[in-house]
Amino acid sequence: MSKKNTANSGLEIIESPEALAGQINKAETFFRRNQKIIIGVGVAIVVAVAAFAGYRLYIDSQxxxxxxxxxxxxxxxxxxxxxxxxxxxxxxxxxxxxxxxxxxxxxxxxxxxxxxxxxxxxxxxxxxxxxxxxxSSSDLLMQGRADALLGDAYMEKNQPAEAVSYYKKAADYKSNEFFTPIYLMKLGIAQEKANQPKDALASYNKIIEEYPLSAEVTNAKKYKGLLEGQVGE
Known part of the structure; x- marks a missing residue:
């Protein structure tokens, strides 16, 4: 059907009482045949809305x-x-x-x-x-802190590979000049222990290049020098 014919059909329904009555009859027939389903869906929506409102009231009181x-x-x-x-x-x-x-x-x-x-x-x-x-948090600092603590816990358990994944999360989470260098330092140490020397060098370099005024720069340079001597770079 062309766009023109479709448009004309719409006007015909609006302007013709007979056409409008036909459409109403079709709607009534559809409702009769599907009455239980339509009512069921309506009730489900009302129940869902009421349940959500009740849940919010409960959470607020809690x-x-x-x-x-x-x-x-x-x-x-x-x-x-x-x-x-x-x-x-x-x-x-x-x-x-x-x-x-x-x-x-x-x-x-x-x-x-x-x-x-x-x-x-x-x-x-x-x-x-x-x-x-x-x-979990969207706060500027707290989620990064939690991830770093997870890294610390895995380091205490002598699982440096797991620690690396959480230190990465901490270092990548909303980077800032105060805590990110600390997390990168922890990351580099964990990467060394996990036998990832090139990744560790990258972490130390990031501190040196991107956070030159941080308190971690001195240690980053020292650890980088020691590691370069070990891997021959």
């Missing part, structure tokens, strides 16, 4: 309670009372309970990060890795 609980646990964390921070005390919930009991809230997400750090300090690296992997 967030308030979780933030109060988190403030108590963070107080213990900052006082270096790691056991109390992790497990709670005196009726206060600990970081582990907050992370697991208030799923979906910002406070639970932060509790995973704090718990990961506390577990690292206690030498519980497998548990720390689990918590740090559960954390």
């Amino acid at each position: 967030e308030s309670s979780a933030q109060v609980a988190l403030s108590n646990a963070v107080y213990d964390f900052e006082a270096d009372s790691l056991r109390r921070a992790l497990n709670g005390s005196g009726g206060n919930e600990g970081l582990l309970a907050i992370a697991d009991g208030y799923t979906g809230t910002d406070a639970a997400n932060l509790a995973d990060l704090y718990a990961g750090i506390a577990l690292m300090k206690q030498g519980q690296f497998d548990q720390a890795i689990e918590r740090l992997k559960a954390f």
Whole structure:
């Protein structure tokens, strides 16, 4: 059918009462034949919207309670009372309970990060890795910090190849002059231990060339010189 004929058909439906009535009859027939499906879809949409609204109300109420609980646990964390921070005390919930009991809230997400750090300090690296992997953020610094801590945990477990992947993430995440050189230095050391000397040299060179004013430059130059002597470059 040509565009002209299609356009004329549309005008005919609008201008002709008989044509319009025919279209209405077709619509009524379609609805009768598919009434259960149409109603079912409508009900499903209403239920989905109501469920989402209810979920948001639930999360908002949970967030308030979780933030109060988190403030108590963070107080213990900052006082270096790691056991109390992790497990709670005196009726206060600990970081582990907050992370697991208030799923979906910002406070639970932060509790995973704090718990990961506390577990690292206690030498519980497998548990720390689990918590740090559960954390996510779009913040300028915190996600990079979490990835670097994961790299540290894998280095403690003598798994430098795994550490390399997380140090790369940390170094690539929203680069900045303060923390990126630190992550690159950690990356280079992990790459050396993972028998990736050329990659390690590239990491040290990046510090020297892109972050010449950083505190890591001196060590980067030293490690680069030692490594070049070993690989004959």
